[in-house]
Amino acid sequence: MSTENLHADVVIVGSGVCGALIGAQLAKAGKSVLILEAGPRVKRRDIVETYRDAPVKLSLANMKLQGAGSPFPSLPHAPSTYGDYLEQKGPVKYNTSYLRVVGGTTWHFGSALWRLLPSEFKLNSLYGRGRDWPIGYDDLEKYYGLAEMELGVSGTDDQDESGAGGSPSPARAAPYPMKQVPLTYMFRTLAEKLSAGGYNPVWEPHGRATRPYNQRPVCAGNNNCNPVCPIGAKYDGSMHCDIAENRGAVIMPNAVVYKLEDDDTGRIQALWFKRPDGSEHKVTAKVFVVAAHTIETPKLLLMSKTRHSPNGIANSSDMVGRNLMDTTGISVTMKTRDPVWPGQGPTELLVFNKREGDFRRNAAQYKIKVRNTTPVSQYAATLLEQGVLGTELDRRIQELSAHTLAWAVDFEVLPDPANRVTLSKTKFDALGLPVPSLYYDLNDYWHAGTELAMQDLNRFSQLLDAEITKKNMKFENRQHPSGTTIMGDNPRDSVVNRDCRAHDHPNLYIAGTSVMSASTCMNPTLTAAALSIRIAERIQREI
Amino acid sequence: MIPHSIVPTALSQVSRRRFLLGGLAFGSMGALASHGLTNTPKASDVTDFLILSEFLTGRKNLNFTLARRYYLGLRDQFPDLPDRITNLSNDIHASGTQTMDDYLSHGPTPDARSTATTIVSAWYLGVVGEDPKKKMIAYSDALMFQAVAGALVVPSYGAGPLAWGSRPEPYMTFKEAPDEH
Numbered sequence: 001m002s003t004e005n006l007h008a009d010v011v012i013v014g015s016g017v018c019g020a021l022i023g024a025q026l027a028k029a030g031k032s033v034l035i036l037e038a039g040p041r042v043k044r045r046d047i048v049e050t051y052r053d054a055p056v057k058l059s060l061a062n063m064k065l066q067g068a069g070s071p072f073p074s075l076p077h078a079p080s081t082y083g084d085y086l087e088q089k090g091p092v093k094y095n096t097s098y099l100r101v102v103g104g105t106t107w108h109f110g111s112a113l114w115r116l117l118p119s120e121f122k123l124n125s126l127y128g129r130g131r132d133w134p135i136g137y138d139d140l141e142k143y144y145g146l147a148e149m150e151l152g153v154s155g156t157d158d159q160d161e162s163g164a165g166g167s168p169s170p171a172r173a174a175p176y177p178m179k180q181v182p183l184t185y186m187f188r189t190l191a192e193k194l195s196a197g198g199y200n201p202v203w204e205p206h207g208r209a210t211r212p213y214n215q216r217p218v219c220a221g222n223n224n225c226n227p228v229c230p231i232g233a234k235y236d237g238s239m240h241c242d243i244a245e246n247r248g249a250v251i252m253p254n255a256v257v258y259k260l261e262d263d264d265t266g267r268i269q270a271l272w273f274k275r276p277d278g279s280e281h282k283v284t285a286k287v288f289v290v291a292a293h294t295i296e297t298p299k300l301l302l303m304s305k306t307r308h309s310p311n312g313i314a315n316s317s318d319m320v321g322r323n324l325m326d327t328t329g330i331s332v333t334m335k336t337r338d339p340v341w342p343g344q345g346p347t348e349l350l351v352f353n354k355r356e357g358d359f360r361r362n363a364a365q366y367k368i369k370v371r372n373t374t375p376v377s378q379y380a381a382t383l384l385e386q387g388v389l390g391t392e393l394d395r396r397i398q399e400l401s402a403h404t405l406a407w408a409v410d411f412e413v414l415p416d417p418a419n420r421v422t423l424s425k426t427k428f429d430a431l432g433l434p435v436p437s438l439y440y441d442l443n444d445y446w447h448a449g450t451e452l453a454m455q456d457l458n459r460f461s462q463l464l465d466a467e468i469t470k471k472n473m474k475f476e477n478r479q480h481p482s483g484t485t486i487m488g489d490n491p492r493d494s495v496v497n498r499d500c501r502a503h504d505h506p507n508l509y510i511a512g513t514s515v516m517s518a519s520t521c522m523n524p525t526l527t528a529a530a531l532s533i534r535i536a537e538r539i540q541r542e543i
Numbered sequence: 544m545i546p547h548s549i550v551p552t553a554l555s556q557v558s559r560r561r562f563l564l565g566g567l568a569f570g571s572m573g574a575l576a577s578h579g580l581t582n583t584p585k586a587s588d589v590t591d592f593l594i595l596s597e598f599l600t601g602r603k604n605l606n607f608t609l610a611r612r613y614y615l616g617l618r619d620q621f622p623d624l625p626d627r628i629t630n631l632s633n634d635i636h637a638s639g640t641q642t643m644d645d646y647l648s649h650g651p652t653p654d655a656r657s658t659a660t661t662i663v664s665a666w667y668l669g670v671v672g673e674d675p676k677k678k679m680i681a682y683s684d685a686l687m688f689q690a691v692a693g694a695l696v697v698p699s700y701g702a703g704p705l706a707w708g709s710r711p712e713p714y715m716t717f718k719e720a721p722d723e724h
């Protein structure tokens with residue numbers, strides 16, 4: 001063991017958007033901040049180069065190929081989740097793909113940045129399902145606004161984001177920091193035709209710059225938001241890593257935290273991390289923040305079995321790792337009679353939300369989105385496999401590209417303690433740390449939601465004069481994990497309190513989507529970012 | 544905007560040999576099989592491959608440097624490539640057809656068709672071979688993108704700041720346009 005003893009006012013585990021936001025804010029307030037990051041630093045131009053040179057290219061349009069195609073590094077001490085890193089134990093595979101690099105998973109996120117609706121904090125009291133959050137929309141509104149400024153969100157003011165076509169909701173104190181991107185031909189056409197059938201198009205708020213924003217250029221329609229924006233127009237966590245470092249925070253890459261230690265008063269005394277060479281190092285601090293992603297955060301807490309916390313840190317409730325949620329979805333492909341041309345501009349924008357209504361007593365709420373990823377390479381490969389050659393090959397590539405619509409639906413998933421992250425008993429990484437073992441299943445509530453969504457999609461196909469050519473009802477992971485350190489007022493059935501502070505440890509905060517009490521059907525990162533800013537404010541007051 | 548090719552356009556030698564399509568050009572392929580393989584193919588082998596590729600893809604201006612890389616990449620993965628090319632060339636000659644579409648309706652032999660598909664796949668996808676030996680040769684120059692050029696960008700080569708909105712019009716058009724309106 002190393003004798004080196006590192007100390008900071010605040011030590012943060014994980015340099016993703018949540019950890020980096022907290023680090024940046026506390027460094028600005030003059031605190032000494034150390035951010036430990038399991039993965040290496042990466043450069044945008046190297047990732048873009050690796051992407052362009054790869055024979056198999058990863059994109060949201062070819063999820064099945066993802067094992068082969070990520071341009072991000074996979075190192076023995078920080079293995080990629082593409083491939084067989086995660087251990088799957090449940091009936092439904094939970095194949096999520098987070099990144100371990102400085103900046104975290106948002107390097108390849110789609111950047112949809114939604115606020116939750118007031119009703120989404122009250123699922124149980126309104127509809128008798130799941131749990132209520134201990135806080136409400138009003139508690140978070142200010143922080144949503146700050147998070148939108150920090151992340152640089154472009155959005156459409158004055159629309160009803162619930163999808164019901166009513167007055168603007170949720171209520172906002174300030175407009176979006178940037179205006180919405182221009183509509184593409186496809187988005188305009190689909191919105192017109194589906195509006196005529198009574199549907200309410202909603203324009204997704206997202207993290208692509210539509211005017212120069214901080215260091216970011218304007219989105220240039222590279223259509224490459226996943227796996228990497230070549231020009232950094234789209235927000236990712238590396239941007240707050242840069243800000244944090246410029247303000248004096250220290251980011252230590254290739255530092256894999258494997259243990260937190262508490263004392264008999266419940267205070268966290270220290271944490272331990274390993275270097276790629278296996279050497280072990282200790283860090284002490286006044287306040288500890290774990291922001292290691294919804295799968296790795298509970299893993300770290302469960303690995304930290306101490307004399308005072310024999311079930312793992314923050315786990316007196318036995319809820320650490322449980323209530324694993326996602327916005328697990330289905331997808332439908334349609335062939336339209338008229339050309340629609342998906343693939344211009346950014347990869348997503350138009351959605352149809354069904355977030356509110358009494359149906360939620362019986363069925364999951366959902367969001368229907370249309371993918372706007374250029375799928376040319378998949379179509380060309382498929383046609384060639386079918387032996388199509390000659391002029392017909394060009395004609396069919398063009399036809400498929402212009403006439404194929406890929407719809408995807410994301411559903412709310414209820415918190416269920418049986419769905420959980422545990423430590424693998426048989427599989428370990430190169431540092432000897434157990435890999436996460438996942439158990440996941442979906443209940444009737446989710447299935448009932450899929451039936452409602454299919455009714456909408458069938459209606460879409462009529463309104464668009466399109467034919468449904470493919471359906472996948474098989475539980476597509478939507479990369480929106482939440483719930484594994486669930487927030488609540490009752491220390492017996494939740495891990496953190498309304499301030500994201502561990503019930504069991506006064507100087508331990510947990511940042512990330514893992515604290516969410518309900519998954520909703522929406523992308524979770526803006527909520528996690530808002531909570532992170534709130535955490536930083538709390539810590540700033542304390543030390 | 545279409546990304547500029549990073550490789551220079553075909554050698555003048557190619558255009559000279561192009562005149563020979565249907566005669567000599569394919570003829571020299573036959574000799575190749577008996578030469579045994581070397582790592583550096585003769586320029587004429589590559590030129591022949593280029594001319595054959597232009598016939599198979601219906602393109603007139605394929606790039607010599609890329610042809611060389613596809614040829615080497617394919618030969619690496621399919622050691623019998625020269626023989627297969629000879630058989631395909633012979634089949635095309637025997638058919639007496641002048642365009643790929645005519646050749647296809649004439650009916651290639653299964654072997655010839657399979658070789659043609661291998662070569663066309665390489666040019667279209669920019670990739671040679673099968674997993675796990677897949678190799679990337681070209682990205683933005685892959686021919687598949689030409690089918691949608693004008694309408695869609697090659698992912699990661701954007702059209703410019705907020706440069707979209709009008710109805711996409713691909714440069715490539717077809718006699719029987721896909722059923723519009």
Ligand SMILES: Cc1cc2nc3c(=O)[nH]c(=O)nc-3n(C[C@H](O)[C@H](O)[C@H](O)COP(=O)(O)OP(=O)(O)OC[C@H]3O[C@@H](n4cnc5c(N)ncnc54)[C@H](O)[C@@H]3O)c2cc1C
Pocket residue numbers: 013014015016017018019036037038039096097098099100101102103104105106108109110111112113114226237255256257258291292293294296297300479480511512513523524525526528
């Ligand atoms: C393909 C894809 C698309 C997505 N699209 C969207 C979207 O459009 N909208 C949206 O809201 N969300 C989206 N998400 C989800 C979003 O990326 C996450 O919600 C977000 O990254 C969470 O941020 P975080 O900081 O909590 O975790 P991360 O960004 O994952 O960062 C956590 C960091 O902690 C580090 N770490 C982990 N364990 C340790 C350890 N033991 N020691 C030290 N460091 C450690 C990791 O290496 C990582 O860098 C998407 C995700 C994926 C995969």
Ligand code: SF4
Pocket residue numbers: 208218219220221222223224225226228229230231232233234345346347701
């Ligand atoms: S569309 Fe292109 S420029 Fe815009 S955010 Fe996505 S990758 Fe970046």
